[in-house]
Structure formats: structure tokens, C-alpha cells
Amino acid sequence: MTTEIPFGPLPSDQSDVRYLHGPDSTVQEGVPTGTITAFEWNDSTAYPGTSRKFWVYVPAQYDALEPASLMVFQDGQFYLSPDGEVRGAIVLDNLIHRGDIPITIGVFVDPGVFEDVEDPDDRKNRNAEYDAFDDRYVNFLLDEVIPEVTTRWAITDDPDRWGICGGSSGGNCALTAAWLRPDAFRRVICCLSSFVQMPDGNPYPALIPEAPRKPLRIFMQAGHRDLYWNEPEWNWLANNLRVAAALAEAEYDFRLVLGDGGHSPNHGGVLMPDALRWTFRPTGAEQTGA
Numbered sequence: 001m002t003t004e005i006p007f008g009p010l011p012s013d014q015s016d017v018r019y020l021h022g023p024d025s026t027v028q029e030g031v032p033t034g035t036i037t038a039f040e041w042n043d044s045t046a047y048p049g050t051s052r053k054f055w056v057y058v059p060a061q062y063d064a065l066e067p068a069s070l071m072v073f074q075d076g077q078f079y080l081s082p083d084g085e086v087r088g089a090i091v092l093d094n095l096i097h098r099g100d101i102p103i104t105i106g107v108f109v110d111p112g113v114f115e116d117v118e119d120p121d122d123r124k125n126r127n128a129e130y131d132a133f134d135d136r137y138v139n140f141l142l143d144e145v146i147p148e149v150t151t152r153w154a155i156t157d158d159p160d161r162w163g164i165c166g167g168s169s170g171g172n173c174a175l176t177a178a179w180l181r182p183d184a185f186r187r188v189i190c191c192l193s194s195f196v197q198m199p200d201g202n203p204y205p206a207l208i209p210e211a212p213r214k215p216l217r218i219f220m221q222a223g224h225r226d227l228y229w230n231e232p233e234w235n236w237l238a239n240n241l242r243v244a245a246a247l248a249e250a251e252y253d254f255r256l257v258l259g260d261g262g263h264s265p266n267h268g269g270v271l272m273p274d275a276l277r278w279t280f281r282p283t284g285a286e287q288t289g290a
Contacts, residue, residue, distance in 0.1 A: 015225045017260040024094045024273035025087050031097045032060030034089060036080070039148060046140035050112030050125050055080055056149055057089045057106035059096045067154040069104040069161040069280065072141060072185075074130065074170030076108030078265075085269030095273060101280040102161065105153055109145055130169035131197045138177035142184055160215075160283055163187030165275075167265050169194045175204070175218065175243075182214045187279045191221040191268030195239040196228075202239050208246035218254040219275045220244055225262045236263065 011017055035058050042051040054076055062068055071092075073079040079086045088106055095101045111126035129137050149155065156162075164185045166174040171193030178185040195202035220243070223229075226236035244256040255278055259267040268275075 011260060014260045015262060019259065019261075019267050019270040021087075021270050022273065025091055025270065027082075027090055028094055028097075031093050034059040034062075034093055034096075036089060037152075041144065041148075044112065044140065044144060046136055046144065047112045047125060047129065049114050049116070051115050052110045052112045053077065054107060054109040054145060056153070057092060057108065058153060059092060059103055059105070061096055061103050062105070062153065063103075064154050066103065067156040069102045069163070070107065070146075070149075070155050071104050071163045071165060071187075071276070072107045072109060072146075074109060074111070074164075074166035074173055075126075076110045079165070080106075080108040085265040086272050087269070088272070091273050091276065095276055100273075100277050104280070105149065105155060107145065107149055109141070127169055127197065130166070130173035131194065131199060133176055133198055133200065133203055135180045137173060138181045138184070141177070142181070159184055159186045161187075161280075163189065163276075163279055165189035167191035167193075167268050168263065169197060171220075172198060178216050178218075179204075179214065182216060186216050188216060188218040189272075189275045189279055190218070191265065191271075192223055192226055192236065192263055193220070193240055193243070194236065195243060196234045196236060202242070205239075205242040205246045208243070208250050208252075213250055213252065216252065217279055218247060218252060219279050220247075220254065220256045221268045221271055221275070222256065222258050223262060223264070223267060224258065224260050227263045 037056045039054050044050050073088055078084055079088045092106055096103055111129055113123045117123045162185045164174040164177050171190030172195050174188050174190045178188045222240035228234045229237040247254040261267055
């Protein structure tokens with residue numbers, strides 16, 4: 001069946017653009033509200049000396065006898081804020097209530113900070129954690145954060161029902177986590193990914209075609225006016241397009257949504273309900289891209 005989309009004119013301005021949130025990103029009457037539990041993590045083995053917070057969202061429909069799906073969000077507080085661009089808990093409430101996605105526990109993880117460092121920039125460990133092309137961060141999630149969740153709530157061990165999401169450096173972090181540990185994470189949402197900031201350069205355009213195809217499903221969002229969009233070096237837009245092209249040529253189950261605007265979380269936040277729906281659609285559905 002053909003999907004018909006109403007006509008809408010393209011804006012002439014590609015830079016100063018703001019997308020409006022849809023109903024799935026706002027609190028709806030009659031939709032049960034999940035619970036949110038805050039944790040502090042001050043004793044990391046993977047990142048000694050750091051502290052961080054993370055939050056666990058558990059939907060109202062959760063039943064301990066039916067293990068839930070899992071979605072991990074980087075930059076957790078930002079992605080969880082009900083007044084922010086993503087509004088993660090509100091989106092999960094609405095989608096789970098309607099049955100658009102399975103019952104899913106959300107884990108919103110902040111990057112680490114060094115409490116004993118005074119300089120505000122040096123305190124942040126975000127880029128060291130998110131931009132690295134190694135398994136240190138994903139193993140931190142698997143060995144330190146997620147066990148704190150699974151001791152309290154039942155989560156499926158099916159990797160097809162484990163997802164990971166992030167934006168900017170958190171976007172390449174999400175792809176790297178799934179790329180290196182597809183035995184754990186197989187559903188990926190990455191927005192405006194900062195592939196250019198990876199210490200040894202963006203490995204994916206060359207790596208994806210050479211490696212055996214992994215069982216991943218990947219949703220990408222990129223912006224026409226992302227950082228250095230018209231420059232030969234450090235071009236956020238071009239690097240996202242190169243990764244998307246490599247995924248297409250390697251026959252991955254992926255989707256790229258290209259919008260206007262700059263390096264802003266607005267478009268990715270507005271798309272989050274659709275990204276989650278597409279990412280968690282039943283295995284085998286719409287494999288041809290119809």
C-alpha cells in the first residue's frame with residue numbers, strides 16, 4: 001500500500017529552522033506515567049575518578065513476569081528533561097501506551113565528571129568516553145550500569161530488543177557501542193553524530209563495507225547546516241552522509257532523515273517518537289524499505 005504524504009513547501013531558510021514537536025512528545029490525557037529512579041555512580045572501574053548520575057524509567061505497564069526491552073540514552077539528563085527537545089520519558093509513555101513499541105525500560109546515563117578538578121572544561125569526561133573507537137564505554141554500560149538495573153527490574157536478554165541512542169558525540173558513541181558489541185545492542189539511534197571528532201578519524205566509511213554485515217538496525221538524523229557543512233575538513237554533515245552511504249552499500253537495515261538547521265538537538269528530538277517506532281518495529285518488517 002502506498003503511503004501518501006501531504007504537500008508542504010520547503011522553507012527557503014536552511015539555517016534558522018526549528019521543527020515543532022508532535023503529540024507524541026507532549027503529555028497526553030489518559031496516558032499512564034512511568035516511574036523514574038535516580039542513581040549516582042561514583043566508583044567506576046572503567047573510568048576511575050569520575051562520578052555521574054543515571055536515571056531509570058520504568059513504564060506503568062511493566063510486569064516483572066514479562067522481561068522488558070531496553071533503551072539506553074547518552075547525555076541522560078538532557079534526553080530525559082520534560083522541557084527539553086527529546087522528552088524521553090514522555091515519548092516512551094505515549095508510545096508504550098498505544099502499543100507502538102514494546103514495554104521498554106529507559107536508562108538515561110550522564111557522562112562522567114572528575115569531581116576533584118576545578119576547571120569546568122577539564123572536569124568533563126564526555127568526549128573521552130563518547131568519541132573513542134573502543135569497547136571501554138559499552139563495557140562500562142554492560143558491566144557497571146546495566147547490572148544496577150537488572151538487579152531491580154527484569155530485562156530481556158534478546159539483543160534485538162536492546163537499543164542505544166545519542167546525539168552529537170553521543171551519536172557516534174551509540175553506533176560504536178552496537179558495532180563493537182552487537183551481541184548486546186542491535187538497535188541504534190544516532191543524531192547529528194560527531195564522527196569527525198573520533199581521535200583517529202571517522203573509521204566507518206571504510207570499515208562498514210569491509211566487515212561482515214552485523215545484525216544492526218540504525219536510524220540516523222543529519223542536518224543540512226551541521227557544523228562546517230561547507231568546509232573540506234571537519235565536516236559533520238559530510239561525515240554523516242558518508243556513514244549512511246556505507247550502510248546503504250553494505251545493505252544494512254538503516255534509515256537516514258536529513259533536515260535543515262544546524263548542530264541543534266531540535267530535529268532529532270522531534271523525530272524521536274518516529275525513530276523509536278521504526279527502530280523497534282517487528283523483526284523482518286519492511287526490510288525492503290517500503
